[in-house]
Amino acid sequence: MHISGERRLAAPPEKVWQAMHDVAVLRETVPGCQELEQTAPDTFTGSAVVGVAVIKGLYRGTVRLIEEREASFLRVMVAAQSGHAEIRGEGSLDFQANDEGTIVRYEGEAYISGPLAPVGQRLLPAASKLLTQQFFDNIDMKLRGPGEQKGR
Numbered sequence: 001m002h003i004s005g006e007r008r009l010a011a012p013p014e015k016v017w018q019a020m021h022d023v024a025v026l027r028e029t030v031p032g033c034q035e036l037e038q039t040a041p042d043t044f045t046g047s048a049v050v051g052v053a054v055i056k057g058l059y060r061g062t063v064r065l066i067e068e069r070e071a072s073f074l075r076v077m078v079a080a081q082s083g084h085a086e087i088r089g090e091g092s093l094d095f096q097a098n099d100e101g102t103i104v105r106y107e108g109e110a111y112i113s114g115p116l117a118p119v120g121q122r123l124l125p126a127a128s129k130l131l132t133q134q135f136f137d138n139i140d141m142k143l144r145g146p147g148e149q150k151g152r
Contacts, residue, residue, distance in 0.1 A: 001121070003091070003128050004107040007136040011143035013095040013102045017071040019139055020093070029138035031131050034058065042066070048080075050131060057082035071095060078110075085114040087124075106132070 009016055019025045023044065027036040036046035042065040049058050061080025068074055074093045080086070091108020112124050 001110050001124050001128065002108075003110060003125070003132065005105075005129075005132065007104045007106070007140075008098070008100060008102070009104060009136070009140050009143060010101040011140075013071045013097050015143055016095055016102045016104065016139070017074075019143060020074060021065075025139075025142055029135060029142055031134040031138070050127070057084065059087065061087075066090075067092075081114075085112055085116050087112050104136070 032049040059080040089110035094105040
């Protein structure tokens with residue numbers, strides 16, 4: 001499944017970049033995050049309750065930063081599994097400064113396997129879109145700080 005989109009964040013690329021590397025920020029902003037630790041300079045390991053319908057569950061996995069250009073580009077690889085499904089994928093984030101902060105353009109591929117894959121594959125696009133939107137909403141609110149209005 002292919003996912004892509006664009007999101008405006010009210011912070012400069014340097015601050016967005018820092019947030020994407022800060023385990024405490026990620027722990028607060030990844031939807032459903034139960035635990036998250038940085039286990040190597042380029043690897044985060046944790047668990048999150050995510051999904052929709054039959055693909056909902058506690059997923060344990062890793063996120064690896066596989067290519068980086070500071071404050072402008074990030075490529076990640078994700079692998080997670082639950083008791084009934086495994087999800088893996090790879091994606092990229094491009095950070096571009098604009099007058100209001102940063103435009104983040106994202107693109108990636110995700111795959112689901114396991115006993116629920118035939119049903120899960122149909123639900124994955126909607127779940128991915130929702131979780132991506134929630135993540136960027138959370139990051140934007142975190143970067144704006146308390147008391148500021150959310151924007152897009």
